[in-house]
Amino acid sequence: MNVTKLRPFIPSGKDYILAQRFFEDLGFEKVYSDDGLSIFKIGEQEFFLQNYHNQEFQDNYMVELEVEDLDGWWSLIQSVTLEKNYPIKAKEPTMYPWGKREINLIDPSGVCWHISEAKK
Template sequence: MKLKDLRPFVPSKDYEQSKAFYLALGFNLEEAGPDLCILIKDQCTFFLQRYYNEEFASNLMFQLVVYDIDDVMTVISSVTNIEMKHSPIKNEPWGKVIYLWGPAGELWHITELNR
């Protein structure tokens, strides 16, 4: 089996707010229907859906591996019109990480690995 891509479906409590959140982070958006869009950044994509389940959303986590975590912190810090709940950069034995919570409660582990 050879994989090509893995594209999760991310819930939104407020669909328009979630779209604005991801656009502010630098994702591009392609509409895929009235209740679904695809968010794209470099080679990474995921679906954002107009669907919300609190228990699911608050337990949903992703790891987004980046080349330069300082660059990510600059992007997050420059967003002024949307609330960005996040941790400072944390050093771990395997690399650095920022925890960023999306508008529906989804948690992004934005990671720069040591290797």
């Protein structure tokens, strides 16, 4: 059986509009949006941003985004954070014992994104 796509549902937190702007500023294209759900795409990867808030869930939700230019992403995250003053936390690219170099980013809702460097 073939699988063609896996799209996670990411909670927006209290401020759905802020979450949408944050992901657009990171370079994701919003391909659909209504009051309850937005679809974001970058390259061939997509996720659903759900207008949903449950802080305990959000604080325990994690997703990995694998990228080719981790340092480029770090520069983008820093510039977007400084320019727009988003309520996020981010840790610089770090090599972890499990063999991945990654950025840990807590988005405005509290979701932890592991932005990792693709193996070359």
